[in-house]
Amino acid sequence: MSRILIIEDESRISSFVAKGLKAAGYIPTVADTGKEGGYLAQIGDFELIILDIGLPDEDGFSVLSRIRSTNVDTPVIILTARSSIEDTVAGLEGGADDYMAKPFRFEELLARVRLRLRPQATAMEDQVIRVGPLELDCGSRRTRLNGHEIDLSAREFGLAEAFMRNPGQVLSREQLLSRVWGYDFDPGSNVVDVYVRYLRNKLGAEWFTTVRGMGYRFEDPS
Template sequence: MRVMLIEDDRETAEFIQRSLTELNWTVTWCDQPKDGILQLSTGSFDCVILDRMLPDMDGIAVVQLLRGAGVATPVLMLTARGGLDDRVAGLEAGADDYLGKPFAISELVARLRSIARRTPRAAEQTLYELDDLRLDRVARQASRSGTTLDLSPLEFKLLDCLLGHVNEVVTRTMLLEKVWGYRFDPKTSLVQTHMSRLRAKVDKPFATELIRTVRGSGYIIGET
């Protein structure tokens, strides 16, 4: 197995490299994310071990750049930040699995073997366009009729989720899980409040309404 390791901590990297080499795996270590991105875009690897906290570039940004460039190599993200929001952010950015530090080598190996066995993912769509609405997932920017939309991170996630299901109903439960990471209903108007703010920015200043409420179900985005 050929493994790309992007990790800036020498002690951790040497431990991983030594342990995996004992399995006759080939490990290429890069302590700078830009070097790792370059090698992944030009070389062939079975999987990637990617540290969440890196100098100059966050691990989330690294995996977004890889997916945006069409690099489908499975990614296991390592982090000392094991909160639900951090795990969701990593997985939604395009990582295939998430492992908290400290970790056991046996678990690391098992997870790497698991993601390497999976069917290679298709390159994820990085640009959504609907009528005069445009959302760039890599640049994290949205615009309509050439006007940049000043969206909060949550509003961007909501719009991204809707555009991933054009002309399909996206339920309130789906939004709670995908945007907030909730596995339960908080029994609040959280979704309605943020959707109202999003629609005020995406629809109200323009002639055509793209986001519509489906009463009793959720929301739908599409050309009318």
């Protein structure tokens, strides 16, 4: 399993990202200061680094510069509230491999993590997910069932992707909210139930099983 370093001082976000990565099969480590994060990046055996810019003790750009100056070539994804063109360019030119603005959807972050951790050919293959006769092309954002294209909204597509990457598993409403709607979600919302109903209408109710008190399970009905 790949080890991922998260350099983030806001505990709510770092905990959310770490839990999501752990559920996806990765081993996360959290550092809440630039000093600690930079040190771990240089001595730890990490396959990927997720780096915030607004750290309490130093600017994340400085951490990135220090990491790169010691010939650490570990892929770095900047995850920050600073989303200006100037900051984005500075991050990418400073050695980051990707730049993602907050607020964010965890599924998008996870897709970028997978892209950086896999060889390009494998990553391209991984863009197409198949469960039985249902096919999801994450590159073109197209959905096909028995060869026929199904029109899904962006949110419906995100929810379908979350289910299809975890066939046969029970996913709680909280897990689906965090993965599809992002970290700043209302845990009391019924939006997941509403969108599962939309997917049942478009793909067929038989794909989705309601597990009382737990959530939903998605699997090939055939």
